[in-house]
Structure formats: structure tokens, C-alpha cells
Amino acid sequence: MATEAQHSTTRRDFLFVATGAVAGVGAAATIWPLINQMNPDASTLAVASVEFNLNGIESGQSVTILWRGLPVFVRNRTDKEVEEAKAVPMAELRDPETDEQRTKKGHENWLIMIANCTHLGCIPTGESGEFDGWSCPCHGSQFDTAGRVRKGPAPTNLVVPPYEFISDTLVRIG
Amino acid sequence: MSEHSTYTPGSGLEKWLDERLPIIRFSKEHLMDFPTPKNLNYWWTFGAILVMCLGIQIVTGVILAMHYTPNIGMAFDSVEHIRRDVNGGRMIQSFHAVGASMFFAAVYIHIFRGMYFGSYKAPREILWILGVLIFVLMMATAFMGYVLPWGQMSGWAATVITNIFAAIPVIGTPLLELLRGGFSVGNPTLNRFFSLHYLLPFVIAAVVALHIWALHVPGNNNPIGVDVKDSRDTLPFHPYYTMKDAFGMVLFLIPFVWFAFFAPDILGHPDNYIQFDSQVTPAHIVPEWYFLPFYAILRAIDFNLLFINSKLLGVMFFIGSIVILFLLPWLDTAKVRSGSFRPMFKWFYWLFVINFIGLTYLGAQPAEGIYVLLSKVCTAYYFIHFVVILPVVSCIEKPRPLPTSISESVLAKSHA
Ligand code: HEM
Ligand code: FES
Numbered sequence A: 001m002a003t004e005a006q007h008s009t010t011r012r013d014f015l016f017v018a019t020g021a022v023a024g025v026g027a028a029a030t031i032w033p034l035i036n037q038m039n040p041d042a043s044t045l046a047v048a049s050v051e052f053n054l055n056g057i058e059s060g061q062s063v064t065i066l067w068r069g070l071p072v073f074v075r076n077r078t079d080k081e082v083e084e085a086k087a088v089p090m091a092e093l094r095d096p097e098t099d100e101q102r103t104k105k106g107h108e109n110w111l112i113m114i115a116n117c118t119h120l121g122c123i124p125t126g127e128s129g130e131f132d133g134w135s136c137p138c139h140g141s142q143f144d145t146a147g148r149v150r151k152g153p154a155p156t157n158l159v160v161p162p163y164e165f166i167s168d169t170l171v172r173i174g
Numbered sequence B: 001m002s003e004h005s006t007y008t009p010g011s012g013l014e015k016w017l018d019e020r021l022p023i024i025r026f027s028k029e030h031l032m033d034f035p036t037p038k039n040l041n042y043w044w045t046f047g048a049i050l051v052m053c054l055g056i057q058i059v060t061g062v063i064l065a066m067h068y069t070p071n072i073g074m075a076f077d078s079v080e081h082i083r084r085d086v087n088g089g090r091m092i093q094s095f096h097a098v099g100a101s102m103f104f105a106a107v108y109i110h111i112f113r114g115m116y117f118g119s120y121k122a123p124r125e126i127l128w129i130l131g132v133l134i135f136v137l138m139m140a141t142a143f144m145g146y147v148l149p150w151g152q153m154s155g156w157a158a159t160v161i162t163n164i165f166a167a168i169p170v171i172g173t174p175l176l177e178l179l180r181g182g183f184s185v186g187n188p189t190l191n192r193f194f195s196l197h198y199l200l201p202f203v204i205a206a207v208v209a210l211h212i213w214a215l216h217v218p219g220n221n222n223p224i225g226v227d228v229k230d231s232r233d234t235l236p237f238h239p240y241y242t243m244k245d246a247f248g249m250v251l252f253l254i255p256f257v258w259f260a261f262f263a264p265d266i267l268g269h270p271d272n273y274i275q276f277d278s279q280v281t282p283a284h285i286v287p288e289w290y291f292l293p294f295y296a297i298l299r300a301i302d303f304n305l306l307f308i309n310s311k312l313l314g315v316m317f318f319i320g321s322i323v324i325l326f327l328l329p330w331l332d333t334a335k336v337r338s339g340s341f342r343p344m345f346k347w348f349y350w351l352f353v354i355n356f357i358g359l360t361y362l363g364a365q366p367a368e369g370i371y372v373l374l375s376k377v378c379t380a381y382y383f384i385h386f387v388v389i390l391p392v393v394s395c396i397e398k399p400r401p402l403p404t405s406i407s408e409s410v411l412a413k414s415h416a
Helices: A001-035 A042-046 A079-087 B012-020 B022-032 B042-065 B076-082 B089-116 B124-147 B152-164 B172-180 B187-216 B237-262 B291-299 B309-331 B343-363 B370-396 B406-415
Strands: A048-055 A062-067 A068-074 A110-114 A132-136 A142-146 A149-151 A163-165 A170-173 B035-037 B234-236
Touching: A001 A068, A001 A163, A042 A110, A048 A062, A110 A170, A163 B237, B012 B022, B022 B152, B022 B237, B035 B237, B042 B187, B042 B237, B089 B124, B089 B237, B089 B291, B089 B343, B124 B152, B124 B187, B124 B291, B124 B309, B152 B172, B152 B187, B172 B187, B234 B237, B291 B309, B291 B370, B343 B370
Parallel strands: none
Antiparallel strands: A048 A170, A062 A068, A068 A110, A132 A142, A142 A149, A163 A170, B035 B234
């Protein structure tokens, strides 16, 4: 008798847990689409890459273009700025990256990076700050002439998006 | 405390209703006869004032929504349209915008009242926790509302605040894109913020109902923090406190309408009258005044600690500064509730208030020079108050003798 009672209890427990598990999976499967609808939609994802012509951007000039809704800085750096960036010892950097790692070989004067500050996303002001690069108006982060963070709350360097030179004057971002 | 009703259904219809849905009985017990300590001062009127504020936001908000367009191409103009063209729209819009500020002014007074008089202590912990929850929901609602006019401050507030989530390891970036509905703040963001800005006030109203339920189980705390002992300590809520609360509301409405009539924009920021431009951040962005203390804390952390980077650490302090409020009932272990009878606590309470005002001031200053250091000091003090000072003071302080009852203390005062 005792074993039978135990037996039927386990059977019930099993059914109970199994039903609960199925209901749980069902609930999760129902909730997911209700949340997923908030993710970037097809029309947002469709504009994943842009091509941009560098003609006409003089040395020492910057422009801001849009890629996936994000502003991107394209700066034609002066020789002085490139030298400054190369001269910085790695030990001084919070997020160590050489200038070479942040540019493309043969096009070292071009610095292309997402304009949003890596702290909370404001747009830093160019040619300003203690390091001749960018300084963020929001919480005071400062970046050098290679867009590397040197001061303030930003944890990492300004992000270099994936891009390639199609020709000497044409780049494709994304 | 539901046995205090003196309700006897008057007519046959009332009796019929009472047996089916005792709604009149319930209202009489909780809105009229409810026994309320007779020594409540004007700090206790802020609860009713807050209910009024929520009512004003909902009524003006529903009206604004009849004229507002949640689309990045039209939102900015539609708010200008409300202010210029809609009949009486200028007043309705300014009551809503000023109303948010007044709502926060009232909630800060209400929270600091609770902190001074120990209203968070047993048996009112749940009441306190629900209150902090309302505060968090209010912040979310006000933040999303501020995004709706789609000015420069709106867009950059949306960018910065959603970016806070990106600090979370691993799931940060996907979560950020989920919240924004894109890689940057754009039309999907505005549209969902409008939907949620409409929804949340009603969620707040529901939590307010729970908050008042949790209040009506133990009853009100009071300025001396001594429990109600018998009926001599209390007065029926109506007419004594309905009238006092109504008078408090009228006084509160004076500065409220002054702002709405004469200076509707004084609490706002001129940059919000420039339409959002995702490529240019204004030179000096500051949140609305009611977020400044927490913003100062977020910003104060500009250094890495161990393996935690400055961004995540700042966010942890920011969230921690609010989460710690939930824990307050267990950090202050002193048995005596009211600060009036706690000689040491009283000093530290006022230091905390000054420090909090200091954080508000610092949150509005640029992140440079001496302000950076001061923000760190004030942030540290904010946390030290909760995790060191309160527990220690609770142990070493010798409270002053308490009056034996509320009625005794009231009589002693009138004889003095
Ligand atoms: C907890 C209550 C609420 C708070 C704290 C609040 C706060 C705010 C704030 C700060 C703004 C920006 C005002 C400005 O700077 O111009 C705003 C705008 C707006 N709110 Fe609310 N709100 C609340 C309830 C509601 C409700 C219930 C609705 C109903 C749909 C609503 C609809 C709107 C609309 C349409 C706008 C855009 C028009 C404008 O900017 O004035 N709000 N809200
Ligand atoms: S967003 Fe740039 S420093 Fe905070």
C-alpha cells in the first residue's frame, strides 16, 4: 500500500511538473514576439551600408555623415595630428590601441569613427580639449587626435566602424 | 482597520447595494471615518497633494494626446501647434509641463518627510517600498514625457539615458537596440515612448492604490512617531483631514499656477525649443532639475575600479542610489521613529538634506575643475549616510524620552 501511494504521488508530481514546464515554454514563446517587435525593424536594418566620397574634404577638415542612423566623423587629419597620435606611449592609454590599428594602411590621414561618445552617446566637439582631438560636452570625456579616450568617464576609444577604401577617394562603411 | 465604520444603510436601495457591492461602506470606512492621528502637521498633506498632481497630469495629458503627433517629423511642430493654435492649449500644455516639476517637488517633500519621521519603519516597510516604486515609475514616466516634444534636450536625454543600459555586460548592446528600436534614437523610439508615457501613469495609479491600502493596515505614522493607543489619539479623516488636505492643496496650487501662468518655461531649457539634431549635442546638456542629484552621481564616477570600467561603475552607483532607498527600513534599526526624539540622527538627517541639495547643484554644473571633486565627495557622502551613519547612529544614540501617547503630547503642547 505504502509503495503504491508513493508511486502514485511521484506520477502525479511528474505530470504536474511536466504540465508546468510545457505551460512555461508556451508562455515564453508567446511573450517573445511581443518583446521582439521592439527590436530594429526590417526598414532600419536595410540601410546597413553607405558609400561616401572623400573628394573635397581638405586636410584639417571634418564632416559628419549618417550610417544606420548613427553620425560618423570623417576627418582628414593634418600631418601634425597624425604625428601627435603616433607619439603617444601605449602606457598612457586607458584603452590601448595604436594609431595604425585605428586607420587603414596608406590612408593614415583619414580617421573614420562613430561620433557617439562611448560614455553615454553625446557627440563630442572636434578640435578641442587638452589632447587636440575631441571633447564631449556631456560629462567631459576627452579624446586625442586618433579618437582615443584620454580623460573622463568614457571607458573606450571612439568606435571605428567596419569600412574599406573602394578607391582612393571612395569609402564604404558597413 | 476596517471595523471603524458607523455605516448603516439609510434607504432600501443602499441596503440592497450594500449586500451586493459594499462600495458605500468601503468609502465611508476608508475616506471618511478612518481614524487618523490628531497631531498630523502640514507635511502630512503632501500625500493628498500628490494624488492631485497625478490627477492633473492624467487629465492634461489625455487632452494633449488629442493634439500631439508621435512622429519625428511632426512631434516638435505639434507641440508648438498645441501651444499656439489649440484653444486654451497654451495653458493645458504649461500645466502638464509645470505639473511634472510640481509633482516631483511634492514627492521629494513627501519622501524627506518620511525619512525624518521614520515612517519607513515597522510596520510600514511595504508602504515605503511601494512609495519608492512609485518614485521610480514617476521618473520613467517623466523621462519619456520629456522626450515627446522632440527638442534638442529631448533627443539627447533619450540618447544618454538609453545608453545607460548599454553599460550592462554582454546583453547591453542588444538591449539598447531593443529599447530604441534602432541603432540610434529615432522614430521607433519616439513612438514607443509615447505609448509607454500614456500607459505608465495608470500603472502609477494602481500602485498608489496599493500604497494607500498598505497605509490603511497600520494607519498613519505621526510627528511624534508613537503608535495610536486609543480613540482619544485619533480624529475621523473626514472632515478634519479632508479639510486640512484641501487647504494644503490650495496653498500648493499657488506656486503651481504662478509658474503655469507667468513662467511656464523657467523650469525648462531653451535648447528644447530647437528641434532634435542627432549630429549636434548642445554645448551644455542638463536633465530636468528633478533628476540632477542622481545625474550628478552618475557623472561623478569617471574612474575604473578593478575589472569594472568607469561607465558600468557610474551606472551601478546611479542605480544603487535609488535601490538603497528600498533598503532604508533595514539600515536604520533604531526603534524610535520620529527624528524629533533622536538627537544625533537629527543632525545627520539635515546633513543628508544639505548634501542632497549639493548634488542637485552639482548635477547642473559642467563636469570640470572643482565640481568634479565635489561631486565625488557628495556621492560618497550619500552612500556613507545610508550604509555607515544610519546603522552606527542607531546603535550608539540615546533617544530622548517619548511622550506616552499622542493625546498627551497634544495636551502638553497646548498647556505650554
Ligand atoms: C505621472 C504622470 C505624468 C508625468 C510626470 C508627465 C510628464 C511629462 C513631461 C515632463 C512632459 C514634457 C513636457 C514639456 O517639456 O513640454 C510630458 C509631455 C507629454 N505628456 Fe505627460 N506626464 C504624465 C502623464 C501623462 C498622461 C496620463 C498622458 C496621457 C496621454 C500624457 C501625455 C503627454 C503628451 C501628449 C506630451 C507631449 C506634449 C508636451 O510636450 O507637452 N502625460 N509629460
Ligand atoms: S556622453 Fe560623452 S562624456 Fe558622457
